[in-house]
Amino acid sequence: MSNLVPVFYEHLSKMEEKQLACGVILAACKTLTKESIELIKQDLGTRSGDGSEVALHYAYDKNKQLFGILLEGQKLSNTHFYALRVKDYLQEHKLLTGSLLIASFPESSRSSGQMLMRMIQEMREPGAHGEIKIYEQNPAPKEEPASILLVNHDETVNEFLSIYFQRKGYLVTVANDGMDGMEKYQEVAPDLVITDLNLPILNGYQLMEKIKHISASMSKIMVLTDKRLEEDVQKSFAMGASDYITKPFSPVELEARVKRLIL
């Protein structure tokens, strides 16, 4: 049985030479035999999500019980999509024992080997069963990531922003109402609070007031709301908000504003 690291390292070096991007999926698995790997190869096939033929390389690390797939020429989004199939397959055959980790190796990367090792290290950290984690290449890993507290009663917005900001490298905490927001604020002392004005228990204004009260050097506050009236904008700024965005919002614009406030 081939070891995962040397096999993938060889392929990654070839990709580097060809200046091709590639995706990697790592999954915590039960012990696999050579036959079962062959079966997985056959069942999963060689087609990517969009139906195009893709060169796939499989490897299994017996010691670490890690199953890996390298997708030639695929970027992160396609790798993620392929990982959905892999996860379903492994779960269906009761082979999955932990989480999955996906990553994309850029075209001109010179540190693929290191990146692969860091991925394997990250797989050692226990994750939720079946969770698909995205490995983000952090250019400055020693720096503490900025933290954001999302206070919104709208679950769709919370879910979307939490995925979006986590992918951008922020630490995200979510609260569903004003009171929960206040408690989480005291717990995590975030760099930025993104709050709605329409909140149950404590509304956005009351939350801002309380934050102002308990913290002299308070975190930055951004309002993200449906309310478009001038008086709401005026009141929010008067109560210490640093920015005001209305829904529907552009996530790209929102992130640019967040960056401006935090950095």
Added chain:
Amino acid sequence: MQTPLATAIVFLYALCGLTVLGLLVLFALKLRNISVEKQTMRCLEKYRDYFVYLQAHGEEEERLQVPYGDVTQKEKQIIQKKLFELMERVTGIHRDKLIWLCEDMGLVELDMQRLNGWWKWTRVDAAYNLGIMRSKLAVPALLTLLQKNTNDTSVFIIARSVAKCARNTEDLREMVTHVVGAKKNVQQLIVDIISDAQVDTAPLFAQFLQESDAELVKIGLIGYAVHAQPGIEPALYQLIQSPDKEVRIKAVKLMSRDIRYMNEQAVTDFMNHKDWEIRAMAAKAIGSLKLYSYIALLKKAVGDANWWVRHHSARSLAQLEVEGFAALCEILQEERNGHKSEMAHQVIQEELEKEKLVLKGGTATATEKLVQYNEKLHLYRKSYRKTISTVQALER
């Protein structure tokens, strides 16, 4: 022969039967709802990772992929609902990618077919869905549906969908013409509907200003107030003579907020207009735009027959610093009695009282304010030599 008691018993039995039937129907509906809810939860759980994938890669250049494997019609509808929730909350590339995904999943095609459904609310629902998916292909079919539905409020749902899907201003124009033909006095709502369009709507509003239909002109004026565009001054100016009073007022309201339109000719015309609303608006605008050169016009307008014109003229003079205040004092000198001097006197007193309160506040600019206050008080005393209690009170 049946006795009344027997009739009553039969009636009671029938009533009980109906009640039981009703309860059974309610129970069945409840069970159905629970089953649908469970099905939805199962489906959302099944596609949980897929939804994370959709939300995690909204910014990348690759198109989002449709779920792999067999997706049932019911599952497609549940996924569509989830996609719509996202599309209603985000804009930009994230929404565009979700729209493309809807096309790839065949959801647009499905709703295009539903547009021809036999039940009216299926057609309206399909129109609503197509609007959210901003399907340009659906515009002709939506416009046809709009023409057929003119009697109830569903016309606004379809109109909004047309606006969201519009390929150009011509589509919007056609939609507006249909809605205006079906419903009256909904100009504000139509402008709100048009604002959902992804095309530049400023030229459309400019076109409406030159229409003969007063309803369209009003839409143009309301829209223009939001989407200001240079170069339409002549069209606006012509509307001052419109036979429709509302159009005249809206046109002047628009011009009065911009200093570029308030030239000598325009201001003179407004201040001599037959509508008191226009005279009042112009008087108010002169003060708020600080147009010192029209002090003489304002001074004259303080004697207008309409109270509102007098009020705004006097208030505007008070806003024009010492120069305007001096004009108010001149009115007192020129006319001892009547509406004109009464209004001037009232505003002078209010102004002096207000400034006195500001001075008591003691801000950084207090010295400057004090000089101005003293100057105004001096002018007042000079013009109104009679020893009156107000002057004494203010001096205290």
